[in-house]
Amino acid sequence: MTGVEEIRHIVGGIPDPELPALTIEDLGILRDVRVDAAGAIVVDITPTYSGCPALEVIREDVERSIRERGYPDVTVRVVLSPAWTTDWLTDAGRRKLLEYGIAPPRARSADLQLLELGVACPTCGSAHTGEVAHFGATQCQAVRTCSDCRETFPHFKEH
Amino acid sequence: MTLVVADAAAVYTLRVADDCLVLSHRLAQWSSLAPTLEDDIALTNIALDLLGQARAMYARTAELDGTGRSEDDYVFLRDEREFVNCLLVEQENGDFAMTIVRQLLCSTFHLAQWQALERSTDEQVAAIAAKAVKESTYHRDHATDWTMRLGDGTDESHQRMETALATLCPYTTELFETDDVNRDVVARRIAPDPAILGLEWEAYIDKVLSAATLQRPEGTWTPTGGRRGLHTEPFGYMVAEMQHLHRSHPGQTW
Numbered sequence: 001m002t003g004v005e006e007i008r009h010i011v012g013g014i015p016d017p018e019l020p021a022l023t024i025e026d027l028g029i030l031r032d033v034r035v036d037a038a039g040a041i042v043v044d045i046t047p048t049y050s051g052c053p054a055l056e057v058i059r060e061d062v063e064r065s066i067r068e069r070g071y072p073d074v075t076v077r078v079v080l081s082p083a084w085t086t087d088w089l090t091d092a093g094r095r096k097l098l099e100y101g102i103a104p105p106r107a108r109s110a111d112l113q114l115l116e117l118g119v120a121c122p123t124c125g126s127a128h129t130g131e132v133a134h135f136g137a138t139q140c141q142a143v144r145t146c147s148d149c150r151e152t153f154p155h156f157k158e159h
Numbered sequence: 160m161t162l163v164v165a166d167a168a169a170v171y172t173l174r175v176a177d178d179c180l181v182l183s184h185r186l187a188q189w190s191s192l193a194p195t196l197e198d199d200i201a202l203t204n205i206a207l208d209l210l211g212q213a214r215a216m217y218a219r220t221a222e223l224d225g226t227g228r229s230e231d232d233y234v235f236l237r238d239e240r241e242f243v244n245c246l247l248v249e250q251e252n253g254d255f256a257m258t259i260v261r262q263l264l265c266s267t268f269h270l271a272q273w274q275a276l277e278r279s280t281d282e283q284v285a286a287i288a289a290k291a292v293k294e295s296t297y298h299r300d301h302a303t304d305w306t307m308r309l310g311d312g313t314d315e316s317h318q319r320m321e322t323a324l325a326t327l328c329p330y331t332t333e334l335f336e337t338d339d340v341n342r343d344v345v346a347r348r349i350a351p352d353p354a355i356l357g358l359e360w361e362a363y364i365d366k367v368l369s370a371a372t373l374q375r376p377e378g379t380w381t382p383t384g385g386r387r388g389l390h391t392e393p394f395g396y397m398v399a400e401m402q403h404l405h406r407s408h409p410g411q412t413w
Contacts, residue, residue, distance in 0.1 A: 135205070137200075
């Protein structure tokens, strides 16, 4: 592994503070890792939501993990454009969400009709679920219930 | 702190930031007090989105006005008369109907504004807008759902919505006023023409109100002044509360 690949591997493995089962790579928050002309490490991260309180923690975690690896010169840039979307969640990220008890976001693409498809219950797999509240425990989650197993569960909403 | 601003673009971004901040603070005042747990969470989530949007716009303002001020400087170290938010966002929460009507009027305005700002010639503003559009869409959906339920609900809820509309609608004229700052940023295609936003806003509001068996009252008075720092009485109390900790303990951080 080259230096950058090694750093990318380390940074990519940092857990999200609010969803520690997932890494910042799984969530699509980590956008780029590179070395600039002066030899400093530059990391680009993007916020999921404008006011996401996890972003400051992620920034500190990224800086610390790289410094601990022996690279003192680190810059973490917060990049707003292009705006983050749930389409950037990796397949591994979607699987981990489901294992964590959170229904993953449906694929969005340009076809909004897809959003009319049901959200499967992470407990019993039934598609007979309905939204209870559009706002949940974090900015990225909604709350749904399953009409078959009656479980209430979080849904990582499409964004 | 004296407000020294040379560029109209900086005044414009400060107005947008102040609108987001003040509405965010008002909504945060519902924390632990909303009628249901779901709406306690919804209103504070919306407040958090707005705070994030405000922070991004303060950061852009600091670049444009060249002062290098921090977000905290704008929020905690300006006096009431230096805030340039519209009067609508500073109105008190009142009952739940009042808050929902304020949300409907504000989020419809915000969504139309962010959608237009996605095409801003200021690339940083356009990037902030691209994120904010998605968030404002949720905010407008939330307000629209509640407007339907309360307007087309019980006699009591309908009457409270009518009272809220009568109280708050006069403050909406100010949203679409044009002054030298607007003319400058519209000409440079940094920001949209308020008159065009006004048409979009009216069309959506009237459609929702009609479906909710409500209507927009005819305006008789049109209070204004927020963009020049002239605010309504409740705002001073809000600013005092918001700034108290920072003023009592200068430089304090979490």
